[in-house]
Amino acid sequence: MPYGGELMRLLIVEDDPKLAEFVARGLRAERYAVDLAADGREGQNCINSYEYDLLILDLMLPFISGSELLLRVRQSHPSLPVLVLTARDAIEEKVRHFEAGADDYLTKPFDFAELVVRVKALLRRTPIERTDVLLFSDLELNRLTREVRRGDRRIELTGKEYALLEYLLSSPCRVFSRTMILEHVWDQSFEGVTNIVDVYVRHLRRKVDDNFSVKLIHTVRGVGYCVREPESFAGPGMA
């Protein structure tokens, strides 16, 4: 139970049963209670019948479209956070849905890890207290001084390398996909640029890991990168 000991209840309104099932399974593993609705009408019924902490809404739905449902929910449940899932990612549309009351927006195909990050952020009622020092094993990153140390040795990083390490350290043991890294550390323009992330990770690794016997930055082939202890592989990799 992630926050405050109470069980968070989520509703996923998604017409693709496999995708719904997959997201639900992953979120249940994160210890959320998850309900599924396959279309807009069913979603409406669920919302009217239960108290939810978060609504995950696909926009392309039968009977009542996601956009329509979003408008209704905003009227009936103004404080219910809504995370919109869609295959459309035009920026104007993004703006339109934010205006219509979506709290966040995720474009398919998304990384499940990214979904979890967004869900957690939306469920956090109080603003997260930003830790000034990120610490993992003997690696330490100070957000105030922008200083990075490993053990007693200071590591000099370029701006991008620092941003990359900060992002990886923000959630140790989680595997960050290249797409997630690109979107957070660079911007969407670099999507598709073959190996920019790999190049930077390689440089970062040279500075952070090369002179140490314990390697902290790891590659998960086909998925991405994570910061973890070498033997902690069997741990909760995804989130």
Add this chain to the structure above:
Amino acid sequence: MNHRSLAFRLAVWYTLLMSAAFALVGTGIFYGLTQYVRSSLGDSLRRRSVQVEQILAQAPRDVTDAAIAESINTRIAPDFNNRFVRVTRAPAALVYVSTAPADHSFDPRGVAYFGSIWPLKSLTRSAVTAQGQALILSTTPLATASGRYLIELGTSLEPIETLQQRLLLLLGLLLPALVICASGGGYMLVNWALRPVDRMSQTAAHMSLRNLEARLPVLPTGDALERLSLSLNQLLARLRDSLQASRRFLADASHELRTPLTIIKGELQEIVGKQALPGEVGERFGSVLEEVARLEHLVAGLLVLSRLDAGEVQGDWAELDLAKVTLSTAEQMRLMAEDRGIQIETASLAPMLIRGNPARLKQVIVNLLDNAIRFTPRGGTVTLRSSQSSLYSVLEVRDTGIGIPASSLPNVFERFFRVDEARSREDGGAGLGLSIAKSICLAHGAQIHVDSEVGKGSCFYLLFPRLPKSVIQGAAQAIRGELLMDRDTDVTPITLRN
């Protein structure tokens, strides 16, 4: 004037026909009028002649020539009326000849005699005096108690000749003037008739694949022109429909692929992330996931293209310094280039103010740089340079890479086109980067060109029109239309090196 133009040729034909018609009418008028005047003159002569006949018929058998002469002088007064009168008695005795007329238009004594064989009935003939004066004569044979007479009554032909001359002069002046008017009018008329066609072609010229909603003006003329405009409009509608269908298909396909991709990626990532897979299996899963990532990029690229096809330039346009965007992008990619032993040279980037969508334009730069880095061997250089010509702000991305064979140059901006199948696929390029770059440029009214030499390198040029702000939008429309007309063939290699 265009000598092959329909208007010109029609006008020429029209002029020829009109000239022929006018010539015919002119000749007709000339001869008709002459004939009419002549015959009416003949008639009036004949009436006088009848008077002479009466005098002779009523004369007694032994009448003297003097009496006849007096009667004629009294009744007809030829000299006063400018008439010629001569009466001859058979076989050849001159009974009477009039004196010189008051206007001296002829000399009565100079008129030749008819000859020895007289006509059996009256006739009208022309005669010329010894002095060359032309006359018209009505010649009538008459048999009376006092003998057989030949009565000749005539008058000068001069008025008719004057009339003919005047008529010729008039026709000679009038006909060319009429022909000139007719040909000018004909030319204008044809042009006027063709003007709707002109309007149609103008409308058509302003159309582009993004602007197929416009329709040609339809003239309610009920003829070939109306049918032409209607069928062209139907063609346009069909073109739009099929284009829309293919765009919708592209958009839908890339849409529909996204949900299954999410599931595949999610499930695989979960397996790879959560379970320690034995080495080889892990490798295989990783390999599959890499392919999924490529598929993902491909789908994203297709979606971007389908958006750009639909004429959607996202977000707000702003005035921006493209050199600045280029520089910051280059900085972000510098490490990646250096990793491959490639220098990025940015010293020649001068401010380059244009209007556009910053995120989209950045994507163009990223794609071009990525391309340049990918195809440049270790030790090479990628040079970024901006320059200004009178018409364009130009951005160059020049590499010292492997180059593009001339035969492939026209195709490099085509979707999924690869110069070298094996090489680029192994590098992970989807084959969409350049066509996305081109689509974005088109949406900004800019042009993209490539110049390349195998083994020496390639240079991509982005040409942004240098125009006042207000004009840029319009120009974008026009250029877009123009380029879309021949979207796959306009990669004319140009040289802009200064």
